[in-house]
Amino acid sequence: MIEILATLSASAAAGMRIGIPLLIIGLLQGSSLWSQVPILSNISPPILLACLSCWSLVELLASKKLWGQRLLQLVQLFMSPVVGAIMGLAVASATATPSWMIACIGGSLALVLQLVQVGWFYRLRGLPLWAVFLQDTLCIALVLFAFDAPWQGGLIALILLWFAVRSAKHWYDWYHNNGKGHGA
Secondary structure, three states: OHHHHHHHHHHHHHOOOOHHHHHHHHHHOHHHOOOOOOOHHHOOHHHHHHHHHHHHHHHHHHOOOHHHHHHHHHHHHHHHHHHHHHHHHHHOOOOOOOHHHHHHHHHHHHHHHHHHHHHHHHHHOOOOHHHHHHHHHHHHHHHHHHHHOHHHHHHHHHHHHHHHHHHHHHHHHHHHHHHHHOOO
16 A cells, blocks of 8 residues: 555655655665656666756746746646656555556556646636645655655655545636636
8 A cells, every 4th residue: 555655645646746755765765766667767877866856947938928838738748747657656566456456556647637727727817826836845755755654745746636626616617607707
């Protein structure tokens, strides 16, 4: 159960940002860097470190502007399921659950959280700066929780999933009520 909660925590982080969680997970492994991370272990560590550092910097800086949020959402929408699967597999290497199932769960959770972000972005016409800072902080915290406090990280991931379901219901009700008001 602990491994599943750690997987949810790491995958939820990938649902918010894609470069930052991968960079942190590599740095947390010490001198072995990404040697225990599926797919990334096949890439040269210095090249991976440079690419992930640059992309993390882009994520941190571009997310503060409206045009940057739009650009990041395009990339993150397509990459979050892949990164969520990688993060889930990297964290849950000791679990008896089949790796394909962990990859599917991690990728799905990351995609759902990314879709919620996109939905709120278009509903609010851009995310407020406080929400972007909260995303950055929560992303880093979830990766750290995946290793040090999987119960808490998994609980936060489940709360985020609950928030996603509530958001979908809120949008459905808003759309349904808006349609009736315009004679549709």
